[in-house]
Amino acid sequence: MSSPVLAVDGLSVTFETRRGPLHALRDVSLSIAAGEILGVVGESGAGKSLTGTAVIGLIEPPGRIVGGSVTLRGRRIDGLDVKAMREVRGREIGVVFQDPLTSLNPLLRVGNQLEETIRTHLGLSRGAARQRALGLLAEVGIPAPAERIDHYPHQFSGGMRQRVVIALALAADPVLLIADEPTTALDVSIQAQITGLIKRLCRERGMAVMLVTHDMGVIAETADRVAVMYAGRVVEEGPVDAVIHRARHPYSRGLMGSIPSMRRRMDALSQIDGAMPRLDAIPQGCAFHPRCPVRVEACHHERPDLAGPPGHRAACLLVAAEAAHAGA
Amino acid sequence: MPAPDTILEARDVSCHFDVSPPWLTRVVERRGRRILKAVDGVSFRVRRGTTFSIVGESGCGKSTLARLVVGLVQPTAGTIAFGTAPDAQGKPRTPRLQMIFQDPYASLNPRWTVEDIVAEPLHELKLRQGAAISARVGELLSLVGLARTDASRYPHEFSGGQRQRISIARALATEADLLVCDEPTSALDVSVQAQVLNLMRGLQAELALTYVFISHNLAVVRHMSDDLAVMYLGRFVETGPAEGVFEGARHPYSRLLLDTIPDIESPNRERAPLTGEVPNPINRPRGCAFAPRCSLATDLCRSERPELGGRGDVAVACHHAA
Ligand SMILES: Nc1ncnc2c1ncn2[C@@H]1O[C@H](COP(=O)(O)OP(=O)(O)OP(=O)(O)O)[C@@H](O)[C@H]1O
Ligand SMILES: Nc1ncnc2c1ncn2[C@@H]1O[C@H](COP(=O)(O)OP(=O)(O)OP(=O)(O)O)[C@@H](O)[C@H]1O
Ligand SMILES: [Mg+2]
Ligand SMILES: [Mg+2]
Numbered sequence: 210m211s212s213p214v215l216a217v218d219g220l221s222v223t224f225e226t227r228r229g230p231l232h233a234l235r236d237v238s239l240s241i242a243a244g245e246i247l248g249v250v251g252e253s254g255a256g257k258s259l260t261g262t263a264v265i266g267l268i269e270p271p272g273r274i275v276g277g278s279v280t281l282r283g284r285r286i287d288g289l290d291v292k293a294m295r296e297v298r299g300r301e302i303g304v305v306f307q308d309p310l311t312s313l314n315p316l317l318r319v320g321n322q323l324e325e326t327i328r329t330h331l332g333l334s335r336g337a338a339r340q341r342a343l344g345l346l347a348e349v350g351i352p353a354p355a356e357r358i359d360h361y362p363h364q365f366s367g368g369m370r371q372r373v374v375i376a377l378a379l380a381a382d383p384v385l386l387i388a389d390e391p392t393t394a395l396d397v398s399i400q401a402q403i404t405g406l407i408k409r410l411c412r413e414r415g416m417a418v419m420l421v422t423h424d425m426g427v428i429a430e431t432a433d434r435v436a437v438m439y440a441g442r443v444v445e446e447g448p449v450d451a452v453i454h455r456a457r458h459p460y461s462r463g464l465m466g467s468i469p470s471m472r473r474r475m476d477a478l479s480q481i482d483g484a485m486p487r488l489d490a491i492p493q494g495c496a497f498h499p500r501c502p503v504r505v506e507a508c509h510h511e512r513p514d515l516a517g518p519p520g521h522r523a524a525c526l527l528v529a530a531e532a533a534h535a536g537a
Numbered sequence: 538m539p540a541p542d543t544i545l546e547a548r549d550v551s552c553h554f555d556v557s558p559p560w561l562t563r564v565v566e567r568r569g570r571r572i573l574k575a576v577d578g579v580s581f582r583v584r585r586g587t588t589f590s591i592v593g594e595s596g597c598g599k600s601t602l603a604r605l606v607v608g609l610v611q612p613t614a615g616t617i618a619f620g621t622a623p624d625a626q627g628k629p630r631t632p633r634l635q636m637i638f639q640d641p642y643a644s645l646n647p648r649w650t651v652e653d654i655v656a657e658p659l660h661e662l663k664l665r666q667g668a669a670i671s672a673r674v675g676e677l678l679s680l681v682g683l684a685r686t687d688a689s690r691y692p693h694e695f696s697g698g699q700r701q702r703i704s705i706a707r708a709l710a711t712e713a714d715l716l717v718c719d720e721p722t723s724a725l726d727v728s729v730q731a732q733v734l735n736l737m738r739g740l741q742a743e744l745a746l747t748y749v750f751i752s753h754n755l756a757v758v759r760h761m762s763d764d765l766a767v768m769y770l771g772r773f774v775e776t777g778p779a780e781g782v783f784e785g786a787r788h789p790y791s792r793l794l795l796d797t798i799p800d801i802e803s804p805n806r807e808r809a810p811l812t813g814e815v816p817n818p819i820n821r822p823r824g825c826a827f828a829p830r831c832s833l834a835t836d837l838c839r840s841e842r843p844e845l846g847g848r849g850d851v852a853v854a855c856h857h858a859a
Pocket of ligand 3: 697698
């Protein structure tokens with residue numbers, strides 16, 4: 210097997226606060242091959258965005274990477290200096306942040322922002338950059354791009370701005386796309402256009418994608434593999450179909466169960482009881498045990514590592530016991 | 538004066554933006570003024586204590602309509618009128634409006650702590666005094682699944698979904714009678730989303746709150762709505778009781794919209810987006826705006842704009858709606 214485009218190994222991120230350190234990411238490992246889409250899911254606050262932020266070197270003090278490594282196409286990129294990292298970010302890694310507005314300058318026309326990125330990273334002429342910008346806007350479904358390219362961000366709708374940010378992230382032909390909730394503001398049809406575009410770039414150019422989203426429908430139709438995060442850790446990782454339909458970790462099973470159905474209206478949506486622990490109060494043992502319907506005594510003090518057959522692993526003592534049993 | 542249980546009534550409301558290039562460019566390139574019709578002749582009525590939802594393609598004018606309702610933009614034509622809502626003593630007064638914005642981060646002041654943000658409407662509207670303010674802030678935070686101790690932190694210290702919940706807590710603090718929610722739960726995972734939506738429904742039942750609700754998540758819309766409007770390029774193409782529209786959508790666009798929902802039970806990995814030309818609000822087609830993408834379109838559709846009308850509760854704007 211060829212080496213992955215992105216390899217994150219044992220990554221830990223801590224925020225130093227007055228009340229002591231907050232361990233926001235602990236021992237996170239992921240890898241994404243060329244042409245592959247890894248979906249990252251998990252409850253609000255689980256550490257999905259932070260994982261992306263750490264990969265692109267944008268963790269800000271008081272936060273810092275306290276362990277692990279990030280490797281892009283065989284080259285360590287954690288610890289690069291600011292300038293080198295900015296180069297990597299524009300050219301090799303395209304980023305769609307969760308707050309699309311933070312990537313757009315409200316004072317610049319949409320077209321100028323795209324052309325600027327294209328010219329800096331691809332070295333195209335002014336005219337060629339404008340053509341590429343127009344093409345990108347059309348690909349993300351902006352109506353009448355020639356007419357809209359010289360508008361300002363505030364003249365676009367929320368979903369149109371989100372699409373401009375996607376166009377910006379793809380502008381320099383990155384090898385890795387980190388897309389944090391890229392389709393939240395989009396209707397299903399335009400969503401299909403965007404995910405179709407991303408899939409095509411994976412297939413044709415071998416782009417690797419880290420797709421963060423809480424929309425399981427998008428995951429089911431787009432991702433190849435899925436990583437489920439909980440309280441700063443990856444608790445399950447496997448092929449998309451297996452994770453959705455045969456989730457091993459009790460948290461993942463609860464997550465799949467609380468998806469509202471389109472088929473009928475429910476009186477109350479099902480929710481996993483309780484809340485994810487706060488970073489300053491992560492329990493001993495398995496972080497999920499206080500909410501877990503199948504916990505056993507050992508879960509209170511023993512922290513499970515990812516276990517199970519390679520390819521579909523879960524961090525749960527029961528899964529580990531099962532795997533050991535099957536192996537014995 | 539709107540009917541007694543009506544809290545909001547919009548009549549033939551339009552909102553047009555002038556997006557013309559600068560004068561000199563227009564002269565040099567011999568181009569006229571360009572008018573973008575974000576909302577174009579929309580009428581609807583919202584009953585107190587109910588949820589009126591608006592769905593439709595990105596860019597079709599939903600947020601603009603929301604901004605018209607709360608008065609952030611003025612209609613180019615048409616009127617928006619409000620009924621009344623009872624105050625604490627049960628006396629009728631003009632309803633209090635509040636909006637939850639589509640961009641949660643942009644609507645939170647980064648220099649304020651969460652406490653400042655959520656407490657502001659309490660001070661501003663004199664809803665609580667003294668120590669009761671902090672207590673209320675703590676209460677609201679736990680209602681949306683945050684911790685009381687989060688009150689002393691700043692917005693940037695939170696995840697996207699946590700920030701969205703801060704703006705929901707703030708909106709709930711206003712005790713507004715009419716809450717305009719623009720994608721209020723788009724950044725929330727299913728579990729937290731369920732918690733917030735259940736909370737909103739609970740408050741609605743208890744306090745007779747009215748919601749104008751915008752979301753791309755049709756499962757959520759179905760869960761929340763009493764009435765529903767499907768919008769296409771600045772106009773309503775189908776409107777009526779939500780269950781009626783969900784069960785028997787008649788406009789070809791509504792049908793398409795309801796058919797294309799991704800479903801984890803039967804994922805369609807080769808999903809195709811809508812084909813045909815993406816509609817342009819600056820240069821609307823003459824007849825039905827959906828005609829260029831509609832498989833049923835005839836010459837009539839391309840020349841004459843269908844008006845909303847129909848059988849029973851559901852009104853449809855289509856020449857061929859069965
Ligand atoms: N600057 C900061 N200071 C302290 N804590 C922080 C800071 N930034 C993030 N965190 C915490 O780190 C945790 C993970 O945040 P992250 O943004 O990665 O969540 P997420 O999984 O992306 O959630 P969401 O789905 O809500 O976007 C959260 O609990 C958040 O409060
Ligand atoms: N201030 C403005 N000036 C010019 N055009 C505008 C302005 N605000 C909105 N528009 C345009 O009006 C149309 C409708 O925008 P609106 O934000 O209402 O869409 P929306 O339905 O909320 O879309 P989304 O689902 O993407 O948020 C879009 O074409 C948008 O570009
Ligand atoms: Mg996030
Ligand atoms: Mg909008």
